Amino acid sequence: MQIDAVIDEETVLQVENVSVYYGAFPALRGVYLEIPKNKITALIGPSGCGKSTLLRCLNRLNDFILGARVEGRVRFGGMNLYDKSVDPVEVRRRIGMVFQVPNPFPKSIYENIAYGARINGYQGNVDELVEIALKDAALWDEVKDKLKNSGLSLSGGQQQRLCIARALAIEPEVLLMDEPCSALDPISTGRIEELMHELKQKYTIVIVTHNIQQAARISSYTAFFSTDESRTGQMVEFGPTTRIFGQANDPRTRDYVEGRFG
Amino acid sequence: MSKVGHSERWKPKRSLSRWSERAIKFIFGAFALISIATTLGIILSLVFETIEFFQEVPIGRFLTDTEWTPLFANPKYGIFVLISATFLTSVIALLVAIPVGLMTAIYLSEHASQQTRRYLKPALEVLAGVPTVVYGYFALLFVTPILQIVIPGLEVFNALSAGLIMGIAILPTVASLSEDAIYAVPQSLRQGAYALGATKQETIQNVVLPAALSGIVASVILAIARAVGETMIVTIAAGQNPRLTLDPRLSVQTMTAFIVQVSLGDAPTASLEYKTIFAVGMTLFLITLILNMVSFWFVNRFREKYD
Ligand SMILES: Nc1ncnc2c1ncn2[C@@H]1O[C@H](COP(=O)(O)OP(=O)(O)OP(=O)(O)O)[C@@H](O)[C@H]1O
Ligand SMILES: [Mg+2]
Numbered sequence: 001m002q003i004d005a006v007i008d009e010e011t012v013l014q015v016e017n018v019s020v021y022y023g024a025f026p027a028l029r030g031v032y033l034e035i036p037k038n039k040i041t042a043l044i045g046p047s048g049c050g051k052s053t054l055l056r057c058l059n060r061l062n063d064f065i066l067g068a069r070v071e072g073r074v075r076f077g078g079m080n081l082y083d084k085s086v087d088p089v090e091v092r093r094r095i096g097m098v099f100q101v102p103n104p105f106p107k108s109i110y111e112n113i114a115y116g117a118r119i120n121g122y123q124g125n126v127d128e129l130v131e132i133a134l135k136d137a138a139l140w141d142e143v144k145d146k147l148k149n150s151g152l153s154l155s156g157g158q159q160q161r162l163c164i165a166r167a168l169a170i171e172p173e174v175l176l177m178d179e180p181c182s183a184l185d186p187i188s189t190g191r192i193e194e195l196m197h198e199l200k201q202k203y204t205i206v207i208v209t210h211n212i213q214q215a216a217r218i219s220s221y222t223a224f225f226s227t228d229e230s231r232t233g234q235m236v237e238f239g240p241t242t243r244i245f246g247q248a249n250d251p252r253t254r255d256y257v258e259g260r261f262g
Numbered sequence: 263m264s265k266v267g268h269s270e271r272w273k274p275k276r277s278l279s280r281w282s283e284r285a286i287k288f289i290f291g292a293f294a295l296i297s298i299a300t301t302l303g304i305i306l307s308l309v310f311e312t313i314e315f316f317q318e319v320p321i322g323r324f325l326t327d328t329e330w331t332p333l334f335a336n337p338k339y340g341i342f343v344l345i346s347a348t349f350l351t352s353v354i355a356l357l358v359a360i361p362v363g364l365m366t367a368i369y370l371s372e373h374a375s376q377q378t379r380r381y382l383k384p385a386l387e388v389l390a391g392v393p394t395v396v397y398g399y400f401a402l403l404f405v406t407p408i409l410q411i412v413i414p415g416l417e418v419f420n421a422l423s424a425g426l427i428m429g430i431a432i433l434p435t436v437a438s439l440s441e442d443a444i445y446a447v448p449q450s451l452r453q454g455a456y457a458l459g460a461t462k463q464e465t466i467q468n469v470v471l472p473a474a475l476s477g478i479v480a481s482v483i484l485a486i487a488r489a490v491g492e493t494m495i496v497t498i499a500a501g502q503n504p505r506l507t508l509d510p511r512l513s514v515q516t517m518t519a520f521i522v523q524v525s526l527g528d529a530p531t532a533s534l535e536y537k538t539i540f541a542v543g544m545t546l547f548l549i550t551l552i553l554n555m556v557s558f559w560f561v562n563r564f565r566e567k568y569d
Pocket of ligand 1: 046048050054231233
């Protein structure tokens, strides 16, 4: 495994020797990874290699999966997310997530965004917050006249941007995105990619994608995952995107990014 | 691959399908018609007998009399006497069934382990299968004597224990149907809420329950309809004593219990007594219909669709 020391970068998340088991099945073994601040880090690799699993480790969403067990440490601002004293609810407020399939609440567009603010005790003006979040997610112009409509009345691409806005509204420090464009057409995808470029000024983004060109286009760092003979996932290589796509060390990485699967 | 080769390899056996499809459509249509026709028939017979009833008893007296004594020499027909009893027992039953049923449903789908759920849900459905006559005698012979120890003035037949046990009887309906609705809320919605820093409690309250609302309301409506129409338990445990009261300690007669009473006697077909049960039946039918319409309106107005 080749891991470039994350050269001269401030990192916000440090994944240390993380393994994940679903029951007795080891889905992911021994991952070390550092997520640089205000950068986009892409997680790529074949289906079933544990990308979503790792992403869920970063905001403790694995807690809700029956039989899932996480070993190792994930450091975030000096604390270990898996420490007994850590409140996972607080972790999830600071580390937001956008899912592969858009999942707006069956509530109004406005309510979709205001909800997170409300439960987290936001003290400012909620109307303003909704507007800023929708603008940040490049959705404001399309929905500003119909904030009372159901979030489900939007198109798939708009729903996904609504979910991004919803995640941004609680001002997370890190944004996790699990294949956010997989259900979208090229135009919506382009929109969201542009959006991510804007967002990295303010946020640290970790994105899982099956679209290798997308990873190359938008990310600064790339981690490549693969599975061994027993289908257990592992991280093969991590480094600046230019190096992973230009001169990867591991032949598996080279095959993958050049589109030769094996 | 030539065209001929292709048609040789794909030969769907559907030569009969056009006819069989028509036949199937016809058969299913016929059965649907049977159930609609039956319903219509019931309503028509209710309507005709009810009209005849009101030719003899003015509707004003039906709605304003404060006594219900159709079998007396000097009969009085104050339907609100019976309605008050139905209302009283139903409210008591719903006060038990709705909160307990809903909490059971939430516990089963959101908190219980897979293991617990596997045993508890069938157990609940067994409870739903107990014949109501058993519940009736349970209320009369077991619950009432115990309640009499703590509640002074509780009559042997009373609305309270009939209502309580009726609540237990319809609780599984509420729990089971609500649980289905809550369980059906997509996992992705819950995850969306958790990812925003919602606690489990907040997720259930603000996301899961609103999304399941139409199913929950449907279960509550069904519970109300069952409570209003429930016959055995109230006949056995609440008594045959028509009086206009909302005191749950007293013996009362519900609309259904009255119908049983007259049906068991031998009222001649054309007699006024006989027509009385249709007038009461019609009232029951109208009450249920109104409840259904209200719930239909409510569900359409407030439902949060998630698909
Ligand atoms: N809830 C679960 N219960 C049991 N096993 C699971 C669960 N989720 C994932 N797995 C297993 O863990 C492994 C990794 O799954 P994961 O979803 O993380 O893969 P992935 O890299 O995200 O794949 P994809 O690219 O197809 O989304 C797979 O073998 C999968 O079968
Ligand atoms: Mg995945």
